[in-house]
Amino acid sequence: MLEFLHGIIEGFMPSVLVCFNPACRAKYAVTEVIYNCPRCGGLLEATKPELTQTPAQLKKLWRERRMNNTPIDQSGVWRYREFINFLDSESHIVTLREGNTPLLVSPKAARYAGLDHVVFKHQGFNPTGSFKDNGMTCGVSQAMRLKMQRVACVSTGNTSASMAAYASAAGLDPIIFIPNGNISYGKLAQALEYGAKTFQVDANFDQILALVRTLAEKLGIYLLNSINPFRIEGQKTIMVELMDQRDWKVPDWVVLPGGNLGNVSAFGKALREMLELGFIDKLPRLAVIQAADSAPFYTFMQDGGKGEFHSVTKPETLATAIKIGDPISWPKALLEVTTTGGVVESVTEQEIADAKAQIGAAGIGCEPASAATLAGIKKLITAGVMKQDADVVAVLTGNVLKDPDYIYKYHTGALDSPHGKRLLSTYGNRPIIVPNDPDRIAALLN
Numbered sequence: 001m002l003e004f005l006h007g008i009i010e011g012f013m014p015s016v017l018v019c020f021n022p023a024c025r026a027k028y029a030v031t032e033v034i035y036n037c038p039r040c041g042g043l044l045e046a047t048k049p050e051l052t053q054t055p056a057q058l059k060k061l062w063r064e065r066r067m068n069n070t071p072i073d074q075s076g077v078w079r080y081r082e083f084i085n086f087l088d089s090e091s092h093i094v095t096l097r098e099g100n101t102p103l104l105v106s107p108k109a110a111r112y113a114g115l116d117h118v119v120f121k122h123q124g125f126n127p128t129g130s131f132k133d134n135g136m137t138c139g140v141s142q143a144m145r146l147k148m149q150r151v152a153c154v155s156t157g158n159t160s161a162s163m164a165a166y167a168s169a170a171g172l173d174p175i176i177f178i179p180n181g182n183i184s185y186g187k188l189a190q191a192l193e194y195g196a197k198t199f200q201v202d203a204n205f206d207q208i209l210a211l212v213r214t215l216a217e218k219l220g221i222y223l224l225n226s227i228n229p230f231r232i233e234g235q236k237t238i239m240v241e242l243m244d245q246r247d248w249k250v251p252d253w254v255v256l257p258g259g260n261l262g263n264v265s266a267f268g269k270a271l272r273e274m275l276e277l278g279f280i281d282k283l284p285r286l287a288v289i290q291a292a293d294s295a296p297f298y299t300f301m302q303d304g305g306k307g308e309f310h311s312v313t314k315p316e317t318l319a320t321a322i323k324i325g326d327p328i329s330w331p332k333a334l335l336e337v338t339t340t341g342g343v344v345e346s347v348t349e350q351e352i353a354d355a356k357a358q359i360g361a362a363g364i365g366c367e368p369a370s371a372a373t374l375a376g377i378k379k380l381i382t383a384g385v386m387k388q389d390a391d392v393v394a395v396l397t398g399n400v401l402k403d404p405d406y407i408y409k410y411h412t413g414a415l416d417s418p419h420g421k422r423l424l425s426t427y428g429n430r431p432i433i434v435p436n437d438p439d440r441i442a443a444l445l446n
């Protein structure tokens, strides 16, 4: 532990890892290469920041850093480094200027959902196009600190795209494992382009995860899967940046899609810590939206999370980023949704597709999983859970270009649900085939 005390990052005490299981709460140094609690197998989390400056001082400092040209101050994650205090030296930081994502408003999208006003925080503006970058900058920086040369994850999606970029930027070797036949090309293309060594394994997700764990231990590879507690620390800054952008005015609701539930865990942790440390004076309610056929957390929370958690054996949805049947972070998500007085909702494929087209038609655009937010808001308004004049922030998690195939099919009436049901092209905008004839085209434009 002594090495922490001589860290060169000034102004805060470094955190330790704590087991999330309330019956255990074992503590470990942040330099231990562990992914679960060695004693009980529970999830791990970094302890709350111990600040040496007041919230007022830090709010001022964080605002001032936006004016600096140094890479870590330009980063929308590391600008808030006092709040994610696991590193002992800034020299380990790997940044691609992640975060800094805009707040966008759309009266049209608000009207669609039945709200007076809605704000989108668009994480698709990140370097690799999703919020995974907020976490990955921390995960890869930790790999640097641990002097790991190789990093790995099991993913066909945004995690692999992000890990590949950050690892390669750091001079590390990214290794990606993907299940056979289950590939999302937009995201995999990024991983290949960013130089990840990619193994397609003839096994299912859980089997591959077990395989990778064995390999990781044997070969000294650092795992960057979604339970990595440092990735969660990085994703906390999405909420810190949001509050900073709103001059610390807390919204009534923060709405986000739920897959593995790492993001809701990060948001809830950030909000609780900001409240406990005096940065904000209340908590927003978290609303987690799942796709109907990949909704184990929704089902679990129907009775407030008192029963047993049942995973979904064969999750289905075209919103591949939330196609998760066994969300690893559910115990954390349960705490965060409960603490904030939050809710969990589920939405159909058609509801996601139509909400997505509305977000697109507002000039904003997002990938399918992100659109679950607006679809969920519409349902919560109809159900009377959310009020029409509520102050609502919806977090759009990924970029519109992640899934162009889905978009083209929706607009041309060729999008089928995973069960083979043709979805309606409710807000379709299909290309029009015309002859090379100005009069005919002019007639169509009248």
Ligand SMILES: *Cc1c(COP(=O)(O)O)cnc(C)c1O
Pocket: 130, 131, 132, 157, 158, 159, 226, 257, 258, 259, 260, 261, 262, 263, 264, 321, 322, 367, 369, 370, 397, 398, 399
């Ligand atoms: C990873 C991801 C999600 C799901 O986030 P979890 O932390 O797994 O709940 C949602 N949307 C996009 C675009 C993602 O990449």
Ligand SMILES: [Zn+2]
Pocket: 019, 020, 021, 024, 025, 026, 037, 038, 039, 040, 041, 042
């Ligand atoms: Zn434990």
